[in-house]
Amino acid sequence: MSSPTISVRIQAMRFEAQGVVSVELRAPEGGELPPFEAGAHVDLHLPNGIVRSYSLSNPPTERHRYVVGVLNDRNSRGGSRYVHEQLRVGATIAISAPRNNFPLDESAAHSVLIAGGIGITPISCMYGRLGRQGKSVELFYCARSRKEAAFTAELLGQPGVSSHFDDEAGAPPDLRGFLASRPKDAHFYCCGPTPMLNAFESICEELGLPNVHIERFAAEKVAPVQSGSYVAELARSKTSVTVPAGKSLLDALLDAGVNVDHSCREGVCGACETRVLEGELDHRDGVLSKSERAAGKSMMVCVSGCKGQRLVLDI
Structure with missing residues (x-):
């Protein structure tokens, strides 16, 4: 299933630097938005059908608004370009609740x-x-x-x-x-x-x-290319799903009727992170660190796959 969304209004857009605008988002009827922590991001579900993740820049104590900064990327595939050229103050769009793949350790000495x-x-x-x-x-x-x-x-x-x-x-x-x-x-x-x-x-x-x-702003390998098929075993469901060559693990799971939380489908938002019990992983996301990839304990099923013949997921 897709991640649940929140309706917000574009309250303000501000020129911040060459090629950069900030976008202020508020609840259409006023009131508080879901809480967030420093390092968190939200996914903007843009009216052109594209979903993009943007980090929150305003203080977490501000519950009445979210503020994101958007660079008009020279290589935009329709997200940042839409924000800069077509998104306007007063428009209503859907966003995800805040997620944090970049948490701040507030106990650090420095x-x-x-x-x-x-x-x-x-x-x-x-x-x-x-x-x-x-x-x-x-x-x-x-x-x-x-x-x-x-x-x-x-x-x-x-x-x-x-x-x-x-x-x-x-x-x-x-x-x-x-x-x-x-x-x-x-x-x-x-x-x-x-x-x-x-x-x-x-x-x-x-x-x-x-x-x-x-x-990271983006996954290092955008396309979920899989050269061979493999079997994904679902430990809790006690079922298995065959993932054919050229198909993403997420699509194979969804086609098999397995509910998997997801949003961006590009390996950057973290919504589809899934615990892995066994298998040699082919990481293609922009969320996990080198050490997290090496540990092989989780994966982003929207873009990552399996290098072997068998994968066991905690689903």
Whole structure:
């Protein structure tokens, strides 16, 4: 089954930077929206039939609204382009309840937040949350240029906030040097474009940093390509479903009458995360970290599959 949705009104849209708008969402009749935590996102079910996930940037204490930041992606497949070109104030759309694949550990002695471009949306929420609690936190905000960096007026100049703009510095940020100079027991968070996240994960692994958290904008492999068939055994249901070549595990389960929560179908929202009991997984999502993938305890059934002949799911 698809995830249940909430009806919201577009209360305001604001130009935040070149190619970036913020969208404020409120309940049509007023009142409170479901609670959320720093790092959470909502799925926007756009009127053109596309579902996209966007991080919440406003404080979790604000129960009367959600605010998301949307980059007009040059490679948009219809989501961000629709938001920028056709979505208008006053329109009513459906959204998911907030989900959090990028949770903040508020007990950390020190938190290091790194944002690349539009990755500032969840990171700014985290920074504000920790700051209001009087926690030790620093934010490193990176972008190709200052004019493409959203929320700079609110963030730059705040305690613990530093920035790097490629066009002004004449080079990309020195992530290795930055990370190596921070306390090893800190919690490190990064959200940004794929090359930055890959570099961040690699450097953290080399430095032996134990507390590393990332959030990706998109799955690394978009299409759920499966070269061969396999059998998915459903442990609790005591049934099995054959997944033919070229078909996603989610579609095979749905076609067999198995109710599976899902939303984006692109491996980024986390709605379809399913516990795995056995099987060699072919991860194709943008949610799980390297360590979570290696553990093989869960998968996003909308895009990920099985490398072997048999998969056992906790369904």
